[in-house]
Amino acid sequence: MMQASPRLALPIKCVVDAEGKLMAADAAVRRLHFGNGGVEGGTIAVPGLLELASLCWRTGLKFERTVHVADKEHDLELWVEAEKRENLVNLSIIGWQERASAPRASSPIRSPELGITQRTNLPVMYLNGTGLILRADPALLGIFSTDCIATPFVQHFRLIDEAVDIAALLRTNDIPGRTKIEHIGSQTRHDVLVDAIKSDDDHLLGARLVFLTDEAKASKAEVDEAPSAPAHPGLGLGRHFATAVRQPLGRILANAETIGSELNGPILEQYSSYAKDIASAARHLAELVSDLEDLDAIDKPDFKVAQEPVEFGDIAKRVAGLLALKAADHQIELSVPDPEIRCHAMGEFRRVLQIVLNLVGNAIRYSPGGSTVTIVIDPSDCSISVIDQGAGVAEEDRERIFTKFERLGRSGDGGSGLGLYISRKLARAMRGDLTVTAADGGGAKFTLRLPSANN
Amino acid sequence: MLDAATASANDAQMLCEDIAQQLFPRAQRAPSEAILASTRLILQNLVQAIEAKLGISSDVATPLSWDMLSRSGLLREAALLEFALARMAEHHISQRLETGGAAFLSQLPNRLLDSDDPLVAECARKLLIAQNAAQIRSPESFLRQLPADVLHLLVWRVVAVFQMDGSRSAGNLIASGNQLLATHDEAAAVHATAAKLVYFLPEEERGSLLNPKDCGLALYASGLAHDYRLPHDRILRFIDEQDVAPLLLMLRGRGHQAQAALAIVQHLRGRRSDDHLLPDLLVQYEALDPEAARSEVLGWRLAAAPVWKAG
Known part of the structure; x- marks a missing residue:
């Protein structure tokens, strides 16, 4: 057992x-x-x-x-x-x-009604055995927000007919159960078919909810049609591309890292080295996929960013936490601003984090071992700068470096040539800018300026 | 006038809820007066212990915040009631074990004190200490057994009542509440120490978990909880249930033969008025496929998952 x-x-x-x-x-x-x-x-x-x-x-x-x-x-x-x-x-x-593994679902859906709904491609949501939302059709995420993933179903929906209890419904054989649910946030009501997902030996593994309401159907149709008819000048990768590629890449990366870290016991040194190579390549590909996804998004004319207060000190602390191991691997010291210095800017938190992560990541990648990468905050200018002690960026390259796929002759270092292009586009979308100058004593100084939240 | 009208308006809503619960109960069995009284007593003990920790003393037997807490619905928490019901079940089972001459403290945790694995030895030591403390049924000992999240919920509700009352300094109440939470160690409760010991138990000792005579009630319940991924407290309630079927199904899922299962049932439950039904049940038991039983019990964790209750 x-x-x-x-x-x-x-x-x-x-x-x-x-x-x-x-x-x-x-x-x-x-x-x-x-x-x-x-x-x-x-x-x-x-x-x-x-x-x-x-x-x-x-x-x-x-x-x-x-x-x-x-x-x-x-x-x-x-x-x-x-x-x-x-x-x-x-x-x-x-x-x-x-x-001992709970038996996996391998039997087809037993409900004839669900068989029809599958053919007609209605949007579907999957719950696990404890009622957490595991997956949902992108059409549903469009209506109910992506935040519902990995959270309890009952946080977002309630059953309108109180006489019906989903847990009981799933445990009985009286399925499929057609019932009405209400999305708590939007108070929209939906007809759903509830179907238990069971293993070959009838062990309950979770549930599948098929949404029958017009809004969900319309959203599904919109999402399904979107990839075939890109109406914007982006790469036309479609919404599903990054998701579809990232997941197998993630598995390759995770498995390679697990093997490389010898979690399951020692392995021959050469195999450990191969695993690290695989992990490195997968990481590079994953970053490239993220960059392409961002590129696809920011080149759309309707691309928008949120305007919310962002504290640069908090950003610096998070970035340092995320990249501390990477810096240590490269024998680089990360110097963070004095925690007493506070600077509140306006922008979208995750995008600001993304930009600073990109800048610090680049600085670590291109700085010599033993050097220091410094993050500096200037409240008077509402800016955050990343200063390295690398070779610096020649004056004539300081604009070119922000163009798409520009690598300044570098290759094989894991970069895609998109990071700075995307970062500047994001900075400008937030009504700020990203620039590069020479750092005192050599090296490069990348500075992100955003509108102050105090104005 | 304003207060009275508002109270009356709120009462109209509460009345609906109370009537709905009485008219449309969901459980098949109505709770007996004894269960209701014991549950109330345990909850009062908890509230009283919290009040004492908050520095609120009173001469009366009922906690000062009880009336407000019970009338406002702040105690209508499934986790709290499960805790109280489980303590009742635990008390009944322990009493029977002692009456039957079975030691509450079994050989297994004592033996594990000498384990080569320091983590296991430490868990065994903590379990013995926790069991010893839990034997004294006092408000304080109930408090020590509370899961940290349930304590967190209860403490702040008691604090809220006294804050609304306005007779005490809010700052002091909050400081005392924080102090109480900071000193609470969930990992020192019987269920937590037993769960940890079961989790890290060496392979050669796992057989002891199949027999409550070998491992004692806490480890036996934790072993079942571990096997079936159910809460420890729910297992205690199944053991003490009037209906023996849930316990029998768990035993069948573990592959016990009928006579071995009967011995465990009688050891844990003692003599019951419906013992005459056992022979028939055991015939059904023999006919039951252990894998089917196991699979059925594993499905109970869905009903035990609190996330569904709001649905």
Whole structure:
């Protein structure tokens, strides 16, 4: 029933922020995260860990609990310690145990009514056995927002007919159940067909909800048609491209990192080296996919960014946390601004984070070992700068470097030539700018200026 | 006049909810007076212990915030009620074990004190301490057994009542609440120490978890909880249920033969008025496929998941 020795020699760690975003993680957690369809810097896609982190964040208390996790191959039971420190939740996995897998669903959907709905391509939402929303058709995410993924279904929807209890519905054989639900946020009502997903031996694994309402159908049709008729001057990759590519890439990356980190035991040095090469290539491809996705988005005429207060000190701290390991790998010291210095700008938080991550990532990549990368905040100018001690950027290249696919003759270093182009476009979309100058004593100084939130 | 009118208006809504609960109960069995009284007593004990920690003393037996808490619906929390029901079940089972001459503290945790694995030895030590403390049924001991998130919820509701009352300094109340939460150690509760010990138990000791005589009630319940991914407290309630069927199904899912299952049932539940039904049940038990039983019990975790309750 259980395997021996669940105890790990070294804890597996990860850090989650207030919104459940995975800020840093060891390879094993990254493997779970990407395996469940998580994205770099996105909400941790491991529902049990997310739930524990949220509980810890909300109460500020320490917890030690088991967390059940399912990836595609195994059911896992983890022993996890959770503690809130400052603005982050630290999760430490000290026990890792494979459980006898709950049988997987392999039988086709048994409902004839659902068979019809599948042929007519109605939007579908999937829940796991504990009622968390695992996946939803992009058409539904358009209506209900992407934030519903990995959160309890009942947080977002309620059953209109109180006599019907979804849990009971799923456990009985009286399926499919057609019922009405109401989206709590928008108060829109939807007819849904509820179908239990069961294994060959009738073990309940989760549920599938097919939305029958006109709004959902219309949204589905809109989404389905979108990729074939791009009406914008972007790359025309379609909304599904990045998602479709990122997931297998994530798995390659996570598996390669797991092998390379020798989590499951020592392996020959050459194989470890191969695994690291694979991980490196996959990471490069993943970054390229992200860049292409951003490029596709920002080149659209209707591209918009949110205007919200963003604190540069907070951004610097997060970036330093995310890239500390990378900097250490390159023997580079990361110098962050004095935490007392506060500078409130207006922009979209995740986009500002993206820009500064790109700048610091570049600085680490192109700076010599033993040097320092410094993040500086200037409240009088409402700017944040990243200063490196590398070769610098020649004056004649300082505009060219912001053009698409410009690498200044570099190759094979993992860059795509899109990062700075995208960063400047984003900065300008936020009514700011991104520029480069020479740093005192050599090196480059990239400066992001945004409108001040105080104006 | 204003207050009275508002109270009356709110009462009209509450009355609907109360009537709905009484007219349309969802459980098949109506709770007995004894269950209601015991549940109330345990909840009062918890509130009283929290009030004491907040520095609120009173001469009366009922906690000062009780009336407001109970009337406002602030105690209508499934997790709180499950805790109270489980403590009742635990008390009944423990009493029976003691009456039957079975030691509450079994050999297994004592033996594990000498484990080569320091983590296991530490877990065993903590379990023995937690069990020892829990044997004294006092408001304080109930408080120590509360899961941290449930305590968090309850503490701030008690604080809120006294804040609304306005007779005490809000700053002091909040400071005391924070102090109480900071000193609470969920990991020192019986269910938590037992769960951790079961999780890290060496393979060669796992067989002991199949028999409550070997491992004791806490580890036995935690072993079942671990196998079936159900909450420890829910297992205690299943063991103490009037209907023996849930326990039998869990035992069948573990592959016990009928006679072995009967011995466990009688050990944990003692003699019951419906014992005459057991022979028939055991015939059905024998006919039941262990895998089917296991699969069925694994499905119960869906009903145990709190996220569904709002649906």
